[in-house]
Amino acid sequence: MGKVISSLGKRAIRPFKEFNLEARSHKEILKENRVTSPWHESTAKIIKDSIRSQPDEVKKRLKEKDDILVDRLKKVYVTSKDVQPQNPIEGDPSRPLPVDRNVHLNPEFGYFEPKSVPYGKITLRDFVEVVSKHQQDPEVWTPKKISYEYKLDTALTEKLLRHFRTFVLIAPKDYKTTKITQSTLKTIPSTTPDSLKQLSQDDSEEERTKSKGKS
Template sequence: MGKVMSLLGRRAIKPFKEFNFESRVNREITKEKRQAAPWHQSTVKLIEKSIEDQPEDVLRSLKERDDLLLDRLKQVYVTSDDSEPQQKIAENPDRPLPTNRTFVSDMVFGYTEPKCVPYGKITLKDVLQAISKHQEDPEFWTPKKISSEFKLDPGLTEKVLHHFRTFVLIIPKDYKRTQITQETLKNTALTAPITLKQPVSSDNEDESITSKEKS
């Protein structure tokens, strides 16, 4: 309610603020001496003391208007008859400028993934996918099956799956009361829940809940 009232108040006052606006602006612009901006409280005393320490001639010049200086400033101006230089950038046929100016989105992993991957090699995206599959279901996605799926060396695949894991969010049931220690993390298995194997639909929601309770 207060926000509505303040909005209505601003709208009601706005016509009075804009009344005779141009003439008031012209009156302020044509003033000979405008009001200076206020000094900060921390520097008022320092400025006043520095002004008082100045000689009388300097103090008088600060207060009086110097017409001679203003006339000289009016006579100072710069003119230029030269046309604007136009520098043409020489085109290098070996390094032509890009013609496609469409927006390029940021890469997921910071680099462009190759389209063709030779046998025995794997992209970072597929590495994370393979490790995640092994964590979710190590009995089904064994190192032998993953090496066959991605055409990798079985021994190297087994070592990678043994030493590398993806991040798993561990939330205890009574997380508000239980304090997670280093010993708790050591005793917690780094495997994903059974319900994360496949997206749970409305049809098999009851089955996934039952399997989670059994585990």
């Protein structure tokens, strides 16, 4: 209720505030002796003490209007011109600025892959593909074949395939009825992709058996 009364009061006072506003504005602009902004107490004290210590002649001139100074101030003005630098900065041809302004999305592996890879090196994308192929079919994708296909050192390839793997599912044989705990995970071996396919096949066979029994 208070907000409504306050807004109504402001609406009622507004016409009186805006009455003859333009004429009052011009009158205020044409005033010679305007009210100056108030000083801070410490600043006012310093200025008063400084004036008090001046001779009487200086105090008298401070109160009078100096026409000569006013005329000089009227002649003071500032102009600005665009000046070209005498020695323009030249680009380094060995380190040219980028000219491609296209928006690039975030790379898949967190960095932009090189266009060319030297012998003995491999990109992260190819490395993930190699590890996945070796896990899916280790008899076909042997370390020797991978090292030959990707131009890698055979001993280094064997170490990489031994110590690095992609994410695999860890699940007990009766995973539908067994409660997964920390102690259970310690006793379960890592499931390879081949055994994952077997799990899915067992699940589908179990569902078929249940559907036949219901029918």
